[in-house]
Amino acid sequence: MTLEFRDIVLRQDDFTLSADLTVPPGRHAVIGASGSGKSTLLSLIAGFLAPSQGRLLWQGQDITDMAPGRRPVSILFQTHNLFPHLSVRQNLGMGLRPDLRLDRAQWQRVAQALDQVGLEGLQDRRPGALSGGQQGRVALARVLLRARPLLLLDEPFAALGPALKAEMLALLAQIAHGTTVLMVTHDPADARVFAPDTLLVDDGRVHPPQPTGALLDDPPPGLRAYLG
Amino acid sequence: MAARAALGAGHAVAAALAALTLGTLAAVAWGAGGLSALTGWDWRAVWFTCWQALLSATLSAALAVPVARALARRRFAGRGLLVTLLGAPFLLPVIVAIMGLIAVFGRNGALNGGLEAVGLPPVGIYGWQGVILAHVFFNLPLSVRLILQGWQAIPSERFRLAASLDIAPRDIFRHLERPMLRAVLPGVWLAVFLVCLTSFTVALALGGGPGATTVELAIYQAFRFDFDLGRAAALGLVQIALCVAALALARRIVVPAAFGAGMDAGPGVTGPPGWRRGADALVITGAAGFLLWPLVAVIATGLPRIPALPGDVWDAVWRSVWMAVVSALLSASACLALALAIARGAGRWVEGAGMLPLIASPLVLGTGLFILLRDVASPQQMALPVTVAINAAMALPFGLRALIPAAQALQADYGRLAAALDLRGWARLRYLVLPRLARPLGFGAGLAAALAMGDLGVITLFAGDQPTLPLKLYQLMNSYRMEDAAACAVLLMGISFALFWLFDRGGRLDA
Numbered sequence: 001m002t003l004e005f006r007d008i009v010l011r012q013d014d015f016t017l018s019a020d021l022t023v024p025p026g027r028h029a030v031i032g033a034s035g036s037g038k039s040t041l042l043s044l045i046a047g048f049l050a051p052s053q054g055r056l057l058w059q060g061q062d063i064t065d066m067a068p069g070r071r072p073v074s075i076l077f078q079t080h081n082l083f084p085h086l087s088v089r090q091n092l093g094m095g096l097r098p099d100l101r102l103d104r105a106q107w108q109r110v111a112q113a114l115d116q117v118g119l120e121g122l123q124d125r126r127p128g129a130l131s132g133g134q135q136g137r138v139a140l141a142r143v144l145l146r147a148r149p150l151l152l153l154d155e156p157f158a159a160l161g162p163a164l165k166a167e168m169l170a171l172l173a174q175i176a177h178g179t180t181v182l183m184v185t186h187d188p189a190d191a192r193v194f195a196p197d198t199l200l201v202d203d204g205r206v207h208p209p210q211p212t213g214a215l216l217d218d219p220p221p222g223l224r225a226y227l228g
Numbered sequence: 229m230a231a232r233a234a235l236g237a238g239h240a241v242a243a244a245l246a247a248l249t250l251g252t253l254a255a256v257a258w259g260a261g262g263l264s265a266l267t268g269w270d271w272r273a274v275w276f277t278c279w280q281a282l283l284s285a286t287l288s289a290a291l292a293v294p295v296a297r298a299l300a301r302r303r304f305a306g307r308g309l310l311v312t313l314l315g316a317p318f319l320l321p322v323i324v325a326i327m328g329l330i331a332v333f334g335r336n337g338a339l340n341g342g343l344e345a346v347g348l349p350p351v352g353i354y355g356w357q358g359v360i361l362a363h364v365f366f367n368l369p370l371s372v373r374l375i376l377q378g379w380q381a382i383p384s385e386r387f388r389l390a391a392s393l394d395i396a397p398r399d400i401f402r403h404l405e406r407p408m409l410r411a412v413l414p415g416v417w418l419a420v421f422l423v424c425l426t427s428f429t430v431a432l433a434l435g436g437g438p439g440a441t442t443v444e445l446a447i448y449q450a451f452r453f454d455f456d457l458g459r460a461a462a463l464g465l466v467q468i469a470l471c472v473a474a475l476a477l478a479r480r481i482v483v484p485a486a487f488g489a490g491m492d493a494g495p496g497v498t499g500p501p502g503w504r505r506g507a508d509a510l511v512i513t514g515a516a517g518f519l520l521w522p523l524v525a526v527i528a529t530g531l532p533r534i535p536a537l538p539g540d541v542w543d544a545v546w547r548s549v550w551m552a553v554v555s556a557l558l559s560a561s562a563c564l565a566l567a568l569a570i571a572r573g574a575g576r577w578v579e580g581a582g583m584l585p586l587i588a589s590p591l592v593l594g595t596g597l598f599i600l601l602r603d604v605a606s607p608q609q610m611a612l613p614v615t616v617a618i619n620a621a622m623a624l625p626f627g628l629r630a631l632i633p634a635a636q637a638l639q640a641d642y643g644r645l646a647a648a649l650d651l652r653g654w655a656r657l658r659y660l661v662l663p664r665l666a667r668p669l670g671f672g673a674g675l676a677a678a679l680a681m682g683d684l685g686v687i688t689l690f691a692g693d694q695p696t697l698p699l700k701l702y703q704l705m706n707s708y709r710m711e712d713a714a715a716c717a718v719l720l721m722g723i724s725f726a727l728f729w730l731f732d733r734g735g736r737l738d739a
Binding site: 043046047048067068069070073074075077080081083085086090094095098099100146 | 641642644645647648649650651652654655656659660663664
């Protein structure tokens with residue numbers, strides 16, 4: 001369950017992101033200043049951006065040219081994680097089959113996932129009729145259904161208040177059991193609570209994972225300036 | 229991959245449009261065995277086309293300024309309705325408006341009745357003055373709406389500031405309104421100029437003769453009366469050259485969008501008191517009267533006659549309705565393919581191809597298709613399908629304008645989520661694209677349906693035993709059955725608006 005960046009360089013206009021490291025299984029925070037390339041890193045892993053050189057490997061298998069939907073990856077964005085014109089049920093069903101041709105057993109699993117995130121009975125609502133926290137739960141329920149071994153989080157709970165965010169992280173820890181997680185965050189407290197290891201992205205360079213506590217206690221100069 | 233399929237469909241539609249607009253012109257030239265020299269008559273048509281468009285655009289823009297200003301600074305009951313009605317002429321079938329103008333300004337109309345009563349000689353509506361009158365009738369409302377948007381784009385705080393500083397209306401004009409007009413008017417003028425440059429129906433019904441023939445009408449005459457394809461092709465080239473020249477001008481001028489949202493400025497804008505209040509009331513009443521009187525006259529004559537309409541009119545109604553619906557669906561599908569490809573970053577040529585119909589001449593398209601298909605089908609057989617296809621193409625740029633921003637927003641907001649979920653092909657279309665784009669698609673289809681329903685253009689080339697409703701109306705007018713024609717006009721207007729409403733409404737059902 002390791003993710004391997006082999007000599008990867010990604011160029012976007014005048015920005016360059018380079019990564020040459022191995023991410024072992026477990027929960028990892030991704031930290032770095034704004035514009036350092038955190039979201040670009042996630043887009044690279046998810047397959048929205050292609051590297052101009054190097055290979056990306058998952059468990060030794062080359063996934064560099066794989067279409068985003070075929071990768072062993074689930075991703076949650078900052079916004080737009082749900083289709084607002086579809087019901088909660090349909091949004092979740094897409095986690096199993098995008099064409100929504102689910103059989104009975106599959107719809108059953110959708111209902112179970114909804115129970116698991118504490119939203120039983122809301123399957124016919126549209127996302128617009130849910131609170132921000134409930135929307136986050138629906139997105140997590142879909143992650144559960146997709147059951148991909150690698151989960152990427154691009155600050156999906158940044159807009160929630162502290163209490164709700166803590167709740168989401170707890171739920172996430174439960175759901176992501178046994179999954180390799182990369183979570184972009186700008187809140188050091190989240191990183192300490194959630195992720196034993198952290199990937200530092202500094203000035204377009206991704207550093208190998210290091211223990212979160214030690215990194216935050218004694219940050220290198222660039223990160224220190226960002227954390228304040 | 230989904231992206232490749234979307235791009236492929238977009239490129240295919242763009243290529244088809246380019247072939248339709250440019251290929252037909254080539255077909256006309258080829259069918260003629262080359263271009264014929266233009267006669268003196270043709271050059272007079274070119275001259276008339278230019279100066280009438282110039283005069284129509286200037287009159288429309290100039291008259292629209294006081295109306296827009298009055299509407300911008302006054303609040304009265306029915307103001308919202310009036311502003312909405314100003315958008316209606318875009319959907320109003322041209323031939324219906326012509327009926328109305330004849331009813332008011334024609335030989336037996338109210339205007340000449342009044343002139344006669346005071347002992348003045350009557351004025352005629354046929355000829356250049358009629359063509360310009362009709363163009364102003366259509367384009368004054370459009371211009372008012374565009375200029376009104378400009379007025380409402382001036383932050384109301386500025387007007388409040390001016391009022392609190394007790395700045396005189398003349399100085400408000402100088403500091404606030406004149407700079408806005410200088411920015412907005414060139415675009416308005418050009419939009420009207422372009423519309424009038426390709427005028428066919430108005431010239432067909434009210435013009436003709438040496439002094440009032442447009443290039444489009446000359447193409448029709450060359451094809452239908454003389455069957456001189458070489459002249460038709462040469463005139464087609466001239467028409468395209470005129471449009472391209474005008475568009476080259478447009479590259480320096482921003483043409484505002486005809487349909488803007490948000491017609492109501494913030495509260496608290498009160499115009500200056502005194503005589504200006506009376507003047508504004510007069511201007512608004514005058515404009516509303518000029519626009520509504522002809523329509524009311526047609527409705528008053530036509531409505532009671534509808535039950536007595538002969539059966540062949542009803543045949544024409546059904547023929548026109550299904551043609552309009554097919555045309556709308558065709559246009560909306562083509563729009564969708566283009567917009568999705570553009571949103572995924574297809575080259576600029578795809579967008580350019582989508583806008584090609586703006587400079588194309590529907591009559592050249594019709595003539596070209598006739599030449600290409602004449603060995604396969606008879607004119608009678610091809611009349612309806614060719615009309616449907618050309619109407620779909622002509623409506624495309626308007627729908628596309630509404631659809632492109634929506635498709636781009638869709639791609640930006642949900643493109644990655646769809647890709648991450650592996651949502652592709654039909655499932656993507658059904659569960660993402662159609663629901664998210666239903667509104668602009670419904671609007672575009674409604675526009676296409678209304679335009680196709682009311683169009684009296686290509687069909688005249690093939691005029692035969694299967695008339696559409698506008699053609700039937702025109703035939704009734706030409707045989708002086710004016711009451712039946714008025715009844716047809718009421719039907720045509722009602723159905724055009726109803727079709728637009730139905731499609732537009734359909735796109736909002738899910739909201």
